[in-house]
Amino acid sequence: MTLSDALYNETAIVLHVIPASVDFTTSESMKLSQQYDPEGDRQLIAVSKIDKFDKGIKDKLRGLGPGSMSLRLGCVAVLNRSQDEIDQKISFDEMKKRERDFFKCHKAFEHVPDTYKGK
Incomplete structure (x- = not known):
């Protein structure tokens, strides 16, 4: 299913x-989804590479300020595993x-409320 197909389906949730x-x-994907x-x-945003965050990330996660999107389902920030952590076979519990x-x-x-932070 393509993004545009999913957006036509009113029961679909789009994860950016x-x-x-x-x-x-x-x-x-955000530009395309705005049409539908x-x-x-x-729509929901999973904010990846949170360790590389820009100034203002606190507001962006809450849908406030420049470069942000105010979405009913919101955002959640996640810390990705580095290649070293993958190579070291770091467990998901440790991550x-x-x-x-x-x-x-x-x-x-x-x-930032915990609801915006990965777990």
Whole structure:
């Protein structure tokens, strides 16, 4: 099923995977989905590479400010495994712990509600 096919289907939810370092609005999938779901009722953003976040990420996750998208289903930020972590066969449980620690350690995320952070 193509993105445009999914967007025609009113029961489909579109998951956009967008790196934290780019404006969400410039994503090709976001541009296409605006034609079919301009209110953002059926869209969700998984913000990848959160360790490479840009200034203002706290607001972008909440759909506020430049480069963000206000979507009913919102955004969730996730910390990706590095190639070294994959090669070292780091377990998913360990990665979840590293992700939690990452969000606790960075001031940019201290006032971001947990619902916007991966688990």
